[in-house]
Amino acid sequence: MVDNNDIQRAHQRIKPFIHQTPVLCSELLNTLSGADIFFKCENFQKAGAFKYRGAINAVKLLPESDAHAGVATHSSGNHGAALARAASIRGIPAFIVVPTNANAVKKDAILTYGATIIECEPTLKSRETTLQRVVEKTGANFVPPYDDDRIIAGQGTVAVEMLQQISALEAVLVPVGGGGLLAGCSIGFASAGIKGIYGVEPSGADDAHRSLKTGLRVQEHTPESICDGLLTTLGERNFPIIRNHVQEILLVSDEEVVAAMRLLWTHLKIIVEPSSAVTMAGLLKHPHLFAGKRVGLILTGGNVDLEALPF
Amino acid sequence: MVDNNDIQRAHQRIKPFIHQTPVLCSELLNTLSGADIFFKCENFQKAGAFKYRGAINAVKLLPESDAHAGVATHSSGNHGAALARAASIRGIPAFIVVPTNANAVKKDAILTYGATIIECEPTLKSRETTLQRVVEKTGANFVPPYDDDRIIAGQGTVAVEMLQQISALEAVLVPVGGGGLLAGCSIGFASAGIKGIYGVEPSGADDAHRSLKTGLRVQEHTPESICDGLLTTLGERNFPIIRNHVQEILLVSDEEVVAAMRLLWTHLKIIVEPSSAVTMAGLLKHPHLFAGKRVGLILTGGNVDLEALPF
Numbered sequence: 001m002v003d004n005n006d007i008q009r010a011h012q013r014i015k016p017f018i019h020q021t022p023v024l025c026s027e028l029l030n031t032l033s034g035a036d037i038f039f040k041c042e043n044f045q046k047a048g049a050f051k052y053r054g055a056i057n058a059v060k061l062l063p064e065s066d067a068h069a070g071v072a073t074h075s076s077g078n079h080g081a082a083l084a085r086a087a088s089i090r091g092i093p094a095f096i097v098v099p100t101n102a103n104a105v106k107k108d109a110i111l112t113y114g115a116t117i118i119e120c121e122p123t124l125k126s127r128e129t130t131l132q133r134v135v136e137k138t139g140a141n142f143v144p145p146y147d148d149d150r151i152i153a154g155q156g157t158v159a160v161e162m163l164q165q166i167s168a169l170e171a172v173l174v175p176v177g178g179g180g181l182l183a184g185c186s187i188g189f190a191s192a193g194i195k196g197i198y199g200v201e202p203s204g205a206d207d208a209h210r211s212l213k214t215g216l217r218v219q220e221h222t223p224e225s226i227c228d229g230l231l232t233t234l235g236e237r238n239f240p241i242i243r244n245h246v247q248e249i250l251l252v253s254d255e256e257v258v259a260a261m262r263l264l265w266t267h268l269k270i271i272v273e274p275s276s277a278v279t280m281a282g283l284l285k286h287p288h289l290f291a292g293k294r295v296g297l298i299l300t301g302g303n304v305d306l307e308a309l310p311f
Numbered sequence: 312m313v314d315n316n317d318i319q320r321a322h323q324r325i326k327p328f329i330h331q332t333p334v335l336c337s338e339l340l341n342t343l344s345g346a347d348i349f350f351k352c353e354n355f356q357k358a359g360a361f362k363y364r365g366a367i368n369a370v371k372l373l374p375e376s377d378a379h380a381g382v383a384t385h386s387s388g389n390h391g392a393a394l395a396r397a398a399s400i401r402g403i404p405a406f407i408v409v410p411t412n413a414n415a416v417k418k419d420a421i422l423t424y425g426a427t428i429i430e431c432e433p434t435l436k437s438r439e440t441t442l443q444r445v446v447e448k449t450g451a452n453f454v455p456p457y458d459d460d461r462i463i464a465g466q467g468t469v470a471v472e473m474l475q476q477i478s479a480l481e482a483v484l485v486p487v488g489g490g491g492l493l494a495g496c497s498i499g500f501a502s503a504g505i506k507g508i509y510g511v512e513p514s515g516a517d518d519a520h521r522s523l524k525t526g527l528r529v530q531e532h533t534p535e536s537i538c539d540g541l542l543t544t545l546g547e548r549n550f551p552i553i554r555n556h557v558q559e560i561l562l563v564s565d566e567e568v569v570a571a572m573r574l575l576w577t578h579l580k581i582i583v584e585p586s587s588a589v590t591m592a593g594l595l596k597h598p599h600l601f602a603g604k605r606v607g608l609i610l611t612g613g614n615v616d617l618e619a620l621p622f
Contacts, residue, residue, distance in 0.1 A: 044335070044579075044580055112339070262617065265582055265617060269355055269583075270580060270581050271576055271580045271581060271582060306573065306576060306620075
């Protein structure tokens with residue numbers, strides 16, 4: 001299982017290739033929420049999301065003998081763009097299986113970084129069989145979006161940076177889809193003695209919440225939410241880490257997400273995608289958990305289709 | 312006339328009260344433009360725009376005997392919100408004359424900071440007579456939006472910060488409305504030996520361009536542009552400073568502004584208002600002036616009505 005040493009080593013490995021993203025604050029949002037909020041802006045990360053951290057960590061770890069065949073994955077967007085960019089940095093090909101209903105902006109980003117897109121039906125089965133076909137044909141190395149030690153360690157570097165940038169954090173909120181970011185960061189935050197580690201997910205995609213509640217990982221569900229980055233199912237490697245370190249998975253409705261997204265756009269003057277706004281929605285929904293505390297929120301990405309805004 | 316010493320003193324005076332706003336870069340926008348661009352993000356400034364610098368400088372300079380009566384101004388938005396916030400910091404009242412057609416978000420901000428709004432017709436004449444009435448009635452101190460030494464010195468502190476944050480700048484682009492920011496910053500940049508100081512304004516509000524070309528300040532014009540922050544007429548104090556230091560005022564169409572604004576939203580993941588995007592539009596329109604150079608762009612504000620986006 002990934003531990004804090006793996007995350008520290010990943011940080012040293014990827015540091016020259018990533019942005020150390022800024023932390024923003026807003027007096028108005030502090031007043032509104034009753035908490036002292038520190039927003040970690042991974043929407044400013046290369047390729048527009050934290051996913052680049054895990055992707056570049058995995059790509060850098062490929063042995064020379066395997067790397068030349070390139071990398072492959074399936075992704076509805078941010079992981080695909082991140083892996084495409086990471087592969088282009090190492091000068092190797094990338095093959096990204098993308099469901100036909102993916103966000104156009106995220107698809108464009110994948111193409112910008114010079115990767116090959118292979119379209120599939122928007123089901124997990126079609127994603128997996130299409131990917132298998134691509135891997136067999138090209139010999140490319142599969143880099144999973146979240147259920148992978150290299151990815152978990154890479155995403156955990158967000159926590160490493162936050163702990164350097166913000167002193168005396170008392171609680172943190174992290175979005176959870178497949179659980180790569182939450183698993184990695186929960187290891188980092190727990191090592192620093194932070195007790196209040198919360199995941200947040202849309203109530204229409206509540207597999208992590210149910211998994212933590214019952215102790216059994218939900219493996220099949222039909223998610224529905226505006227948060228297109230959080231529709232994936234909690235990973236096998238991710239679940240036990242999250243169970244060890246995470247206090248609770250908070251749930252928020254899509255309406256609450258859109259309202260929180262609007263607040264962030266209006267008062268922080270930054271562009272975050274719906275999947276990023278779940279943390280602010282979770283904080284506003286559970287003020288008693290965070291009142292008067294120094295709270296870190298991870299804003300995971302900013303890849304929004306400006307033609308299709310929810311407001 | 313304001314000089315570099317005034318600007319340096321203003322910087323010392325206001326430093327504890329303002330955000331040192333970050334400088335962002337984008338590889339993709341560099342590739343697209345052929346220049347090395349450094350974006351100074353005054354959209355993250357308190358009250359959402361650089362205007363807070365001049366406002367807090369003016370408010371701090373009021374002698375105690377005058378201050379208690381408060382401050383007054385007319386403003387279509389950002390200066391009004393900035394002055395309202397500055398007054399609230401000093402604990403004095405603020406009276407803001409706002410034209411009936413002002414952007415709703417900017418009006419809301421003025422109210423948030425506890426100021427009194429007085430509505431007027433959207434003409435310069437109505438603004439001025441309404442303001443005069445307010446000043447006579449309340450005894451408040453008029454703080455003009457740009458044609459004022461305290462304001463020019465305050466806005467010039469953007470240049471002071473940029474010169475500390477970015478080394479070896481070769482050219483800068485600054486939006487011009489009334490000319491407070493351009494006048495103040497041109498003094499700072501010229502003192503550092505930068506030759507390529509450019510103003511940018513919408514072609515539908517080209518009074519500064521025409522003034523510089525003819526050597527005579529245009530005093531009456533009927534501007535029309537999506538850039539609601541740049542509709543004001545070049546100030547009397549601002550003109551000679553700009554004439555001394557500024558290479559040229561570039562013109563851009565509203566269509567070019569909207570396209571540039573969209574690029575900034577998409578690739579920097581930040582919210583800037585149309586008036587801020589003129590600089591990027593100007594750079595893209597005149598690539599030969601900036602190719603291969605280290606260029607600073609001031610993104611002036613981020614107060615956008617999300618209900619009325621131009622895309």
